[in-house]
Each structure stands twice: as structure tokens, then as C-alpha cells.
Amino acid sequence: MTTTHTAKAHILGFPRIGAQRELKFALEKFWRDEISEAELVKVGQTLRRRHWAWQSEADLDWVSVGDFAWYDQILSTAALLGCLPERFAFDAKRLSLSQYFALARGNAEQPALEMTKYFDTNYHYLVPELSSESTFDGGVEWFFHEIEDAQTQGHAVKAVLPGPLTFLWLAKAKDGYNKLDLLPKLLARYTAIIEKLSAKGVRLLQLDEPILALELPLEWQAAFAPTYQMLAGKGTQILLATYFDSVESHAQLLADLPVAGVHLDLVRAPAQLAAFTAIWPKNKVLSLGVIDGRNIWASDLNQVLAAIAEPAKALGGYLWLAPSCSLLHCPVDLEQETQLDAELKSWLAFAKQKLAELKVLKKAINGSDVADILALNAFSQAARRASTRIHNPAVAERLANLPPQFDQRHAPFAERQSAQQQRFHLPPLPTTTIGSFPQTSQIRAARAAFKQGKLSAADYELAMQAEIALAVQKQDALGIDVLVHGEAERNDMVEYFGEQLAGFAFTQLAWVQSYGSRCVKPPILFGDVSRPQAMTVAWSTYAQSLTDKPMKGMLTGPVTILQWSFVRDDQPRALTCQQIALAIRDEVQDLEAAGIGMIQIDEPAFREGLPLKKSQWASYLAWAGQAFRVSASGVGNATQIHTHMCYSEFNDILPEIAAMDADVITIETSRSDMKLLEAFGSFQYPNEIGPGVYDIHSPRVASVNEMLRLIAKALEVVPAERLWINPDCGLKTRGWPETEAALNNMLLATQQARAAIAAGQTLVFDASSTGAAAQGACACHGTAEVG
Ligand SMILES: Nc1nc2c(c(=O)[nH]1)N[C@@H](CNc1ccc(C(=O)N[C@@H](CCC(=O)N[C@@H](CCC(=O)N[C@@H](CCC(=O)O)C(=O)O)C(=O)O)C(=O)O)cc1)CN2
Numbered sequence: 001m002t003t004t005h006t007a008k009a010h011i012l013g014f015p016r017i018g019a020q021r022e023l024k025f026a027l028e029k030f031w032r033d034e035i036s037e038a039e040l041v042k043v044g045q046t047l048r049r050r051h052w053a054w055q056s057e058a059d060l061d062w063v064s065v066g067d068f069a070w071y072d073q074i075l076s077t078a079a080l081l082g083c084l085p086e087r088f089a090f091d092a093k094r095l096s097l098s099q100y101f102a103l104a105r106g107n108a109e110q111p112a113l114e115m116t117k118y119f120d121t122n123y124h125y126l127v128p129e130l131s132s133e134s135t136f137d138g139g140v141e142w143f144f145h146e147i148e149d150a151q152t153q154g155h156a157v158k159a160v161l162p163g164p165l166t167f168l169w170l171a172k173a174k175d176g177y178n179k180l181d182l183l184p185k186l187l188a189r190y191t192a193i194i195e196k197l198s199a200k201g202v203r204l205l206q207l208d209e210p211i212l213a214l215e216l217p218l219e220w221q222a223a224f225a226p227t228y229q230m231l232a233g234k235g236t237q238i239l240l241a242t243y244f245d246s247v248e249s250h251a252q253l254l255a256d257l258p259v260a261g262v263h264l265d266l267v268r269a270p271a272q273l274a275a276f277t278a279i280w281p282k283n284k285v286l287s288l289g290v291i292d293g294r295n296i297w298a299s300d301l302n303q304v305l306a307a308i309a310e311p312a313k314a315l316g317g318y319l320w321l322a323p324s325c326s327l328l329h330c331p332v333d334l335e336q337e338t339q340l341d342a343e344l345k346s347w348l349a350f351a352k353q354k355l356a357e358l359k360v361l362k363k364a365i366n367g368s369d370v371a372d373i374l375a376l377n378a379f380s381q382a383a384r385r386a387s388t389r390i391h392n393p394a395v396a397e398r399l400a401n402l403p404p405q406f407d408q409r410h411a412p413f414a415e416r417q418s419a420q421q422q423r424f425h426l427p428p429l430p431t432t433t434i435g436s437f438p439q440t441s442q443i444r445a446a447r448a449a450f451k452q453g454k455l456s457a458a459d460y461e462l463a464m465q466a467e468i469a470l471a472v473q474k475q476d477a478l479g480i481d482v483l484v485h486g487e488a489e490r491n492d493m494v495e496y497f498g499e500q501l502a503g504f505a506f507t508q509l510a511w512v513q514s515y516g517s518r519c520v521k522p523p524i525l526f527g528d529v530s531r532p533q534a535m536t537v538a539w540s541t542y543a544q545s546l547t548d549k550p551m552k553g554m555l556t557g558p559v560t561i562l563q564w565s566f567v568r569d570d571q572p573r574a575l576t577c578q579q580i581a582l583a584i585r586d587e588v589q590d591l592e593a594a595g596i597g598m599i600q601i602d603e604p605a606f607r608e609g610l611p612l613k614k615s616q617w618a619s620y621l622a623w624a625g626q627a628f629r630v631s632a633s634g635v636g637n638a639t640q641i642h643t644h645m646c647y648s649e650f651n652d653i654l655p656e657i658a659a660m661d662a663d664v665i666t667i668e669t670s671r672s673d674m675k676l677l678e679a680f681g682s683f684q685y686p687n688e689i690g691p692g693v694y695d696i697h698s699p700r701v702a703s704v705n706e707m708l709r710l711i712a713k714a715l716e717v718v719p720a721e722r723l724w725i726n727p728d729c730g731l732k733t734r735g736w737p738e739t740e741a742a743l744n745n746m747l748l749a750t751q752q753a754r755a756a757i758a759a760g761q762t763l764v765f766d767a768s769s770t771g772a773a774a775q776g777a778c779a780c781h782g783t784a785e786v787g
């Protein structure tokens with residue numbers, strides 16, 4: 001039976017990287033001058049056309065255009081609007097691809113735009129730089145060319161852009177300027193874009209406003225109505241898309257906006273639907289995000305249909321079906337996974353398979369007979385729930401019988417600190433690195449050969465041992481105090497552990513874009529987690545055998561493993577995290593038993609896991625902090641636990657970081673000029689700290705003076721007895737020459753700082769200086785010249 005008002009289907013966006021990472025490889029070749037711009041452009045067009053064709057084959061009512069970006073969609077929007085940082089002196093209207101990449105990656109004169117995490121995802125966007133002087137006079141026409149191309153392919157087009165308020169929110173304003181003051185200028189440009197879309201016959205524009213899922217300041221909430229009044233009625237209708245959490249508190253605001261419709265994330269926040277259906281105006285679209293755009297599980301189609309049956313009746317043709325958010329966060333095609341076993345595979349859906357799910361849902365809602373498919377789906381959902389592979393009674397039993405104090409070290413920090421001092425006899429301002437050393441193409445080629453069966457396990461082990469020996473020898477030669485083995489044997493700090501833990505599956509090609517051409521392949525956490533055998537002990541003890549200096553064991557923490565995996569959706573994340581924590585605890589204890597005296601448990605994703613709404617932070621911080629302590633607390637007082645965090649601001653969660661009670665935390669600070677540390681100082685962070693003294697994100701080698709200046713700044717807030725010297729993060733994306741040069745400078749800076757401290761001098765830095773010109777001056781008790 002067909003009705004005149006049939007439900008429609010669409011997606012918010014599709015991954016652009018390509019099922020075989022075609023875009024990644026083309027970009028990297030272009031950057032190495034191995035292919036021409038025309039060849040790169042062709043790869044982009046082929047990918048876009050392929051992804052539109054898939055959307056069309058799935059009977060979607062429109063293909064989405066505007067989700068493609070050569071590096072990042074926020075940077076591409078800045079290039080479209082024409083608001084590029086003045087410091088590059090680029091003409092946005094004539095921006096070449098090389099200039100676009102200079103903005104993304106820096107050039108000889110200018111550092112790149114800052115990169116940061118997109119909401120609570122592992123995707124990184126480039127932060128637009130705005131000031132009171134910013135103009136939005138228009139820029140590249142790529143967006144319109146893509147639209148024309150989709151039209152020539154015969155597709156009905158829905159254009160997609162970040163919404164103006166979300167774009168502004170994600171940008172940073174120089175000098176504390178109120179970004180909202182730029183809104184009128186920005187909206188004039190959005191208006192011009194909409195008029196142009198309209199002239200091209202584009203009937204529908206999706207504007208993404210995920211900031212509505214945050215607890216927004218009132219001023220920003222109040223900006224929505226006037227903004228959308230301005231953009232409405234220009235010929236092209238607007239679908240305002242929200243996602244990543246509930247926007248229930250804005251239901252009335254959204255119902256009143258002069259837009260054609262609103263999209264809701266019903267996977268993260270299913271309960272919000274009722275608040276919307278209760279007040280939803282007739283003739284306004286509700287796009288229901290019912291398929292998980294952030295995870296790889298096949299949908300329970302019958303459950304989805306049951307949940308939307310009522311609203312579907314009420315909405316009629318104003319019901320649209322969609323994934324919860326853009327599929328950017330999903331791998332592309334499950335069919336490529338030839339090594340996953342059939343049962344597990346039947347539980348999964350990647351981006352392409354989610355298009356097929358959408359097709360079935362739309363058919364079902366519109367009265368077509370899909371009973372066979374729904375029955376099959378019900379069968380596999382039931383099989384997954386009942387599977388013995390996901391339930392391990394031993395894990396449940398262990399969790400139910402944890403000893404008292406299992407999440408506390410045996411003694412308070414002060415006692416541990418003196419036990420550790422007696423054991424390690426480290427000099428003041430001990431030097432170390434964060435774990436990884438350059439992942440050279442030689443290392444990756446050896447691993448690829450091993451995985452393809454062209455290199456034997458024994459030969460692969462020898463090759464990795466040789467890399468470890470090289471890293472140890474270089475660190476020894478540099479004179480670093482606490483060494484690392486360098487992580488040569490790891491493809492990725494999360495995937496590596498996923499490959500070895502029970503309860504995880506891993507894939508061949510399930511890549512997800514992390515930033516630019518860089519991808520990650522998150523492992524799939526499908527069942528109860530446990531550790532069948534030691535994972536890192538052999539590598540760490542081998543590395544320790546090569547040196548008399550302490551060798552830090554190197555593990556990824558439970559919160560980061562959780563955060564950077566595709567996680568089961570059939571139990572609370574807190575419980576899953578606790579299971580991982582116990583597995584890591586076992587590894588920590590095995591390392592200790594093998595004589596490894598310092599163990600680092602990385603938690604770079606600790607902050608990323610925070611709920612988007614601040615009111616929900618406390619409960620997350622409680623279970624996440626406890627999971628870390630569970631992993632770290634099974635060792636004696638003389639075993640030194642390190643942790644490491646990067647990428648983020650930590651000022652607002654310092655008490656919770658302190659409560660993790662690591663003996664040493666190394667943390668990214670150099671890019672914020674140690675500003676982060678001021679908060680650590682004023683909070684009186686109790687344990688030892690290694691604030692990064694140089695940025696590892698660029699090949700530029702920081703000078704001794706720059707580092708000395710940061711050390712002096714750190715010493716203002718952290719006493720020398722508790723200060724470590726290290727880079728900001730791991731060195732895996734760097735090459736050896738710049739790595740050795742930078743570390744050598746770091747050690748020279750440390751020597752000078754130590755000499756000053758030994759002579760009873762106070763290191764002083766020149767606050768007005770931003771870089772190499774730092775100088776010292778101190779009138780009273782001797783002067784240590786910094787520089
Ligand atoms: N999971 C996770 N999330 C994270 C981070 C992280 O480290 N891990 N860091 C931040 C993001 N930073 C990142 C930094 C670098 C890369 C990165 O370099 N990714 C590599 C892939 C790393 C990897 O898994 N490598 C594998 C496989 C690499 C590969 O493509 N192999 C080729 C052969 C390569 C060769 O011969 O050289 C093949 O199989 O065809 C390995 O080493 O084994 C890439 O995109 O290229 C990703 C994220 C935040 N989120």
C-alpha cells in the first residue's frame with residue numbers, strides 16, 4: 001500500500017576517506033609531489049560520486065552534498081565563507097589546494113590552524129581563527145561545484161553545511177572578542193550562500209547545529225531564533241540537524257523556528273522524542289536519527305519500528321528517517337571484512353550497511369512487505385543477546401568479588417614517593433619521553449609483511465627487537481634518565497591491546513578518519529573483557545635487559561581503550577570500563593613481577609569521554625577515575641605509576657585528575673605556553689608532574705632557550721622535587737632526525753636548569769618573550785641566565 005504522504009530517508013553525511021582509504025593515499029601522494037593536483041581532484045570526485053550512487057541505490061530521497069572535505073569540513077567551511085586567518089595572507093576566493101593544505105598543516109612561515117576534538121568524538125577539526133576584523137566575503141566555490149556535479153549525475157541534492165552558530169562556537173576569537181558580535185556579518189554570507197543554492201535549484205539545506213546538545217549559555221540559545229529567521233524564506237528550505245545528545249530542553253524553541261524541519265539523535269537520547277511529538281507543529285518535518293552513526297552494531301529494526309510507530313502515524317509525510325549523526329564516525333564497508341567470523345559479522349553494520357538498513361525501515365514505514373528481512377534481523381539480534389561469546393561468567397564473578405580497597409594504592413603518595421626515590425635515585429628534573437618513537441615506514445612495512453604472511457613471526461619479532469634496541473641506544477646516547485621501549489610493535493595504542501584481549505574483535509579495513517589523512521581502526525569490543533595472557537611483558541623486559549636505567553612499562557588505560565573502541569551497546573559503559581580496568585591491572589602486576597619498576601598507563605581520552613552536558617560530568621568522572629585506579633592500584637609502593645594526557649584542557653577536572661593518584665602525570669602544555677600548569681599550581685596538584693616542554697605535532701625543532709623558558713615557567717608553580725622534563729606527547733608521527741635534535745635540546749635545557757638549581761639560583765623567564773629570546777634576570781640571590 002502506498003500513501004501520498006510517504007516517509008522519507010536521508011543521511012547527515014558519509015565518510016569521505018574511502019573504503020580503501022583512497023583519499024588518504026591520494027592526499028599523501030599529493031603532499032609528496034607524487035601526483036598532480038588534477039589527479040587528486042579526480043580521486044575526490046570518484047569518491048563523492050561513488051558515495052552518492054550508494055545513497056541513491058538505497059532509495060534515499062536525496063544525496064547529501066557538502067560532507068566531503070579535502071582535510072576537514074570546518075576548514076572547508078571557513079574557506080567557503082572567506083574567513084581565513086590574516087596571518088597566511090591568502091585570498092579565499094582564489095585559494096589553491098596547496099594553500100588549503102598549508103592552513104591545515106602549516107608552512108615554512110606559519111604554523112597550521114589549531115586542531116582540536118569535535119565534541120566527544122575522536123575526530124579532530126581545525127579551529128577557525130576569528131577576530132573583530134574578520135570578514136566573510138566569500139571564498140572557494142568547491143561546495144557549489146560539488147552540488148552541480150551531483151546534479152549532473154541525476155541526483156536530488158540536499159546540501160549540507162555546519163550551521164552558523166555551531167561554526168562560530170567552534171571558532172576561536174582573538175583577544176577575548178565576543179564571537180557573537182560577528183553573527184550579522186556571518187549571516188550575510190550564509191544568506192548569500194542560500195540564495196545561490198536556491199538559484200541552482202537546491203530545495204533543501206541541512207545546517208548542523210550540534211551545539212544545541214551542550215548546556216549552552218543563554219546568549220547563544222537566544223541567538224537561534226533571530227539567526228534562523230534571517231536564513232528562512234530564501235527559497236531553499238532548511239533542516240536544522242542536532243546530534244550527540246538530547247535537545248529536549250529546546251523543544252519549543254525548535255518547534256517555533258521558521259525551518260522546514262529538525263533532526264534529532266534518538267540513539268544517544270531516545271527519550272527526547274516524546275517531548276517533541278507532544279508539541280510538534282503540523283507541516284514541519286521531524287527527522288528521526290534512529291540508526292547509530294557512532295557505532296558499528298546492526299540496528300534492531302523491529303525495535304526501531306516499534307519505537308516510532310506512533311509518531312510515524314502522526315507525522316505522515318513529515319517523518320524522515322536517518323542515522324543519528326553523520327556516518328563520518330563509522331568505517332565504510334563491512335563486506336570487505338573477509339576475516340571476521342560470520343556470526344560476529346551478522347551483528348554489524350558499517351556506513352554502507354546502514355544505508356541498507358535505512359532502506360528497509362523506510363519501506364516498512366511506507367507499507368512495503370519487508371517481513372523476511374525483519375524476521376532475519378530479529379533472529380540475529382536475539383542470537384547476539386543470547387550468545388555465550390559475549391558473556392563470561394568468570395569476569396562477572398571477579399567483578400562481584402573485588403577485594404576491599406582494590407582501587408587504592410597501599411600507601412599515600414608521600415610514602416610512595418620516598419620509597420620510589422630510594423629505589424630509583426633519579427636526578428632532580430628527571431627526563432623522559434611519552435612512549436612512542438618514530439613509526440618509520442620500515443617498521444610499518446615489516447608489520448604489513450608479517451600480517452600478509454610474508455614475514456615469519458620469529459623474523460617479525462627480531463625486526464621489532466632491533467627497533468627497540470635502536471630506540472634504547474639512542475635514548476642512552478642522549479642521556480635520558482627514564483627510558484621507554486618505543487612502541488615499535490604497536491600499530492596503534494588501542495588497537496594493539498584490542499588484538500590481544502578477549503572480548504574484542506579487530507578488523508582489516510574498518511578505518512575511520514581521525515584528522516586529515518590520518519585514520520584509526522578502532523577494535524570492536526563485543527563481549528566481556530579479560531586478558532588471556534601477558535601482552536607487553538616480553539617487549540618491556542627485553543628493552544630493560546638492554547639498559548641499567550629504569551625502563552617504563554607502557555600501557556593504554558581503561559578509559560582510553562573504551563573511548564577509542566567500538567563498544568558494545570548492551571550494558572553500561574561504566575561496567576565495560578571496569579572489565580577493561582581489571583585486564584590492565586593484571587598486566588600492570590605482571591610487569592611489576594617481571595621487574596619493571598615504572599609503569600605508564602596512558603589516558604589521553606580521559607577528558608574526551610566527558611558527557612557533553614556538564615550536569616552529567618560527576619557520574620562519569622567517578623566511574624572513569626575509579627577504573628583508572630583499579631588498573632593502577634595492584635602494585636607495591638616502590639613501583640612508580642605514570643599516566644599521560646594530551647589534547648585538552650584539564651583545568652575544570654583537576655581534582656578528579658588528582659584523585660587518579662598516579663605518582664607522575666605527563667601532560668601536554670607547550671602549545672598553551674604552560675597556561676594549563678598555572679591551574680595545576682594554584683590547585684596544588686599533589687603528585688609529580690611532567691608538563692610537555694615542546695610540541696610534537698610539527699617537525700620544527702624547538703630551541704634550548706624555548707624549552708628553558710618553559711621549564712622556568714613550570715618551576716614557578718611546581719617545585720623542582722616534583723617536576724619532570726619531557727615532550728608533550730609520543731613521537732610516533734615524527735622522523736628520527738628531528739626527534740633526536742629536539743630531545744638533545746631538551747636535555748641541554750635540563751642541564752642548564754639543573755645547574756641553576758644546584759647553584760641556588762632562581763630561573764627567571766621574560767614574560768614578554770614568546771620564544772627563543774627568553775632571558776633571565778634576578779637581582780637577589782644570583783642570576784641564572786636563561787639563554
Ligand atoms: N586510536 C587512536 N586514537 C587517537 C590517537 C591514537 O594514537 N590512537 N591519537 C590521536 C590522533 N592521532 C593520530 C595520530 C596518528 C595516526 C596515524 O598515524 N594513523 C596511521 C595508521 C596507524 C596504524 O594503524 N598503522 C598500522 C597499519 C598502517 C598501514 O596502513 N599499513 C599499510 C602498509 C604501510 C607501509 O607499508 O608503510 C597497509 O597495511 O597497507 C601499522 O602500523 O601496522 C595512518 O593513518 O596512516 C592516527 C591518529 C587521537 N586519537
Ligand code: MET
Binds near residue numbers: 436602731
Ligand atoms: C595520544 S597519547 C600517546 C601516548 C603513547 N604512549 C605514545 O607515546 O604514543
Ligand SMILES: [Zn+2]
Binds near residue numbers: 604645728730
Ligand atoms: Zn599524548
